[in-house]
Amino acid sequence: MNIVVCVKQVPDTEALIKVKADGSGIDEGGIKWVMNPYDEFGVEEALKLKEKNGGDVTIVSVGPARALETIRTALAMGAEKGIHINDPALEGADAYTTASALAAAIKEIPHDIVFCGMRAIDDDAGQVGSILAELLGIPQVTVVTKLEVADGKATAVKAIEGAQLVIETSLPCVITAAKGLNEPRYASLPGIMKAKKKPVDVKDAAALGISVAAKAKIVKMMPPPERAPGKIVGGEEAAEKAAQLVKLLREEAKVI
Amino acid sequence: MAKGVWIVAEQRDGAFRKVSFEIASAARKLADELGDEVSAMVLGSGIEGIAAELGKYGVDKVYVADDPAFEKYTTDAYVQAVTKAVKENDPAILLLAASVEGKDLSSRLVGSLATGMASDCTDLRIEGGKLIALRPMYAGKAFAEVEVDGSPQMASLRPNVFPVVESAKAGEVVKFDPALDAAALKTKIVDVQKDASGRVELTEAMVIVSGGRGMKGPEGYQILEALADLLGAAVGASRAAVDAGWRPQTDQVGQTGKVVSPNLYVACGISGAIQHLAGMSSSKYIVAINKDEEAPIFAKADYGIVDDLFKIVPELTAEVKKIL
Numbered sequence: 001m002n003i004v005v006c007v008k009q010v011p012d013t014e015a016l017i018k019v020k021a022d023g024s025g026i027d028e029g030g031i032k033w034v035m036n037p038y039d040e041f042g043v044e045e046a047l048k049l050k051e052k053n054g055g056d057v058t059i060v061s062v063g064p065a066r067a068l069e070t071i072r073t074a075l076a077m078g079a080e081k082g083i084h085i086n087d088p089a090l091e092g093a094d095a096y097t098t099a100s101a102l103a104a105a106i107k108e109i110p111h112d113i114v115f116c117g118m119r120a121i122d123d124d125a126g127q128v129g130s131i132l133a134e135l136l137g138i139p140q141v142t143v144v145t146k147l148e149v150a151d152g153k154a155t156a157v158k159a160i161e162g163a164q165l166v167i168e169t170s171l172p173c174v175i176t177a178a179k180g181l182n183e184p185r186y187a188s189l190p191g192i193m194k195a196k197k198k199p200v201d202v203k204d205a206a207a208l209g210i211s212v213a214a215k216a217k218i219v220k221m222m223p224p225p226e227r228a229p230g231k232i233v234g235g236e237e238a239a240e241k242a243a244q245l246v247k248l249l250r251e252e253a254k255v256i
Numbered sequence: 257m258a259k260g261v262w263i264v265a266e267q268r269d270g271a272f273r274k275v276s277f278e279i280a281s282a283a284r285k286l287a288d289e290l291g292d293e294v295s296a297m298v299l300g301s302g303i304e305g306i307a308a309e310l311g312k313y314g315v316d317k318v319y320v321a322d323d324p325a326f327e328k329y330t331t332d333a334y335v336q337a338v339t340k341a342v343k344e345n346d347p348a349i350l351l352l353a354a355s356v357e358g359k360d361l362s363s364r365l366v367g368s369l370a371t372g373m374a375s376d377c378t379d380l381r382i383e384g385g386k387l388i389a390l391r392p393m394y395a396g397k398a399f400a401e402v403e404v405d406g407s408p409q410m411a412s413l414r415p416n417v418f419p420v421v422e423s424a425k426a427g428e429v430v431k432f433d434p435a436l437d438a439a440a441l442k443t444k445i446v447d448v449q450k451d452a453s454g455r456v457e458l459t460e461a462m463v464i465v466s467g468g469r470g471m472k473g474p475e476g477y478q479i480l481e482a483l484a485d486l487l488g489a490a491v492g493a494s495r496a497a498v499d500a501g502w503r504p505q506t507d508q509v510g511q512t513g514k515v516v517s518p519n520l521y522v523a524c525g526i527s528g529a530i531q532h533l534a535g536m537s538s539s540k541y542i543v544a545i546n547k548d549e550e551a552p553i554f555a556k557a558d559y560g561i562v563d564d565l566f567k568i569v570p571e572l573t574a575e576v577k578k579i580l
Contacts, residue, residue: 013511013531017397026398037512094372095363096406121511123393125375127363130331134367139442140331142360145505155446159506160356161457166447167330173442179512180505215406216372219388222399224537230558241561242571245543248559250579253541255520256463256487 001055001149002110003046005079006102006132007039009063009070010122023220025092035070038117040184041177046115047078048182049149055112056080060105062090062098068200075195076187082200083109087212089205094216099131104208106136111172113154118143118176126176133174141167145180258407261287262347264338265298265310265318266357272298272306274420275353275460277313279413281421282380283351284314289382292348294425295319297341297432299334301327304429311427313420319432325441328448329357331364332441337434339368347408349387351380354412355459362412371406376414378517378538387411395511395534415460416517417538458490458509463520466492466509466536470525470546470565474502479566480524483573486580492516492536494526510535524565528553545569 011017011031018027035043046057057079061067064086071082085101093101106114114136119126126142133140145164146157154173158165187195205212233248235241249256261283265276276296283294293316298307300322307318319341325333338361342350350369352362354376366373374389378399381388387409389402404410458464465484467477477491484491493503495510509516511531521539526532528544528551536542537556544557545565554560561568 011394014529016530017394019398026394096366096370096372099367121395124391124395124515125373126359127366127373127375130360130363131367134335134364140360140364141443142331142363143356158356161460162451162454164449164451165445166449167443168446169443178505179508213405214372215370216374216402216404219401219403221393222401224392224396224399227537227542227556227558230542230554230556230560232554232560232562238563238567239571239574241563242568242575245559245561246572246575246579249520249541249543253520253558255541256576256579 001049001053001112003049003055003057003113003115004106004109004111005039005042005046005057005059005074005115006128007043007059007061007070007074008036008120009033009061009067010036010120013037013121019221019223023222025221033066033069035073036117036120038119038177041179041181042115042117043074043077043079044182044184045147045177049113058083058109060102061085062093062101064091071200072195073187075198076191077185078191081198084200084202085208086202087204089212092218093212094214095125095127096131096215097212099128099135100210101205101208102128102132103135104210105203113149113172114174116174116176118178129174129176136174138172138174139169140174141169142176143178144175145178147175147181258346258348260292260347261290261294261349261351262342262408263294263296263351264361265296266353266355267298267300267303267306270300270303270306272309273355275355275415277420278415278418279351279353280310280313280315282413282418284421284423286349286380286382286387290385293317295345295347297321297338299326299337307429308427311425312422314423314425315427316425317428317430319430321432321434323434323436325436328445330441330443330445331360332443333436334361335364335368336436336440338365340434341432342369342408350408350410352412354414358412362410366410369408371408371410372404373410373412374402374404375412377411378414378417380411392515392538395515396538397534414517416462455484456488456490458492458507458514458516461490461518463487463489464492464516464518465489465522465524466494466526467497467524468494468526469496471497471502477503479569483569483576486573486576494532523553524569526553527551528556
């Protein structure tokens, strides 16, 4: 079974995000870069499938030079090889362009299942997996919390508002991974040593033959609106504080 | 030349979801600025009767794709039909809900229509005849203004953010024949397991009662559920509580869970890790109940109570009972 996992390097969830004064982007100083947590679930699921069915796992990432660390992390977890799409023209690329780059790379290699994270926790767009599936001309199941693959088809569980759906799809397909799918393994020390020797192909936009013209552009970035300072609800007894709070929510905030 | 504002309205089991009225209202506002019409597309099985209801929220024309294949949402069938309708009608703007279904559909449409989209937007405006979308990034640690160059200009709208505005328009119902290619349908829904709780979903809840490490264990949530039931609220949890196995993954609020924007968010025993604050700081009102007066959650809270939540929450429930 040939499995492909798309990964993105993103700021750690604990990172403080500072927008540059000119609104052109974020200040990358001091940021700890990690693999997008949802992509980790994709890597883990791919490795589990490989261990069960044989085959190999290819990691594909669009990103600058530092993104190689994230590819190596996935290789250290157990993937076989990597493709690093590195082109200054793709920095801050929109979802369609990123998906085009991934699709061009993935079309050249056999793929029974392609995993993506359900969204990247930096831009929070959640578009790339679906656009990729469309460009590859294969079905998708997004936001998957459970997956079984057998007899040439995949059966996936997905949570929607108020229900869980069980969805069956033919292969090849794109699966976008959600929290709950599995517990990603840590890379072992021998794994990390081995990963250094695993092959990583580097490609740019020209090699992939894709257009880099953005269809969606960030015009300006800004910090979130400040919240006005709040008040501490005082009182002697719990009952008194609770009564005060309910009064405020009812009469001042008018939310209950 | 692309013209008009389109929405894809979402229905489930033959009734529109509230978010459909939110996007219809938002579309009306944009169309008024552009001097254009609003058209909606609705897909389902046996739903022709509800279509005209969208007129109440400013929709001029409703395209109805009524087919047994649309009874439940599947990516394949819906994308095929909406792509065809959009290509035939060439709207300038296409809006969808950033609900679970809307996210799946809208993202795939970006591919099939080869355009761009601003996802999960919290505000929209027209500038120089073009759509400018405001959207949170980094789970709300930053915001971005996004311009779409492709056609149609697509945006998905965060539920619960855009007001529902009534403005009567014709709501003229037009049948749309999707001419589905059944051979291209590769996915099917084999089972639907409804959640037993019957509670409103986090991303759509007007009120959320949420608990963190301070709940001390899964049993602790009973007092939150009692309060939530009374308020018609959803119950959320911090990452610490989910990772401890006290609550299901689907309840997690934060950067690696759900990003929510209710009218009222009641954080109980939640210290306020940065990744949690990111997921809930766009709530209109935040209440924090925590024993530790130094907890970072108090910096975000409109109202704070420094006390033992196990004493406060039952009293709150009792107080709310008195007024409802």
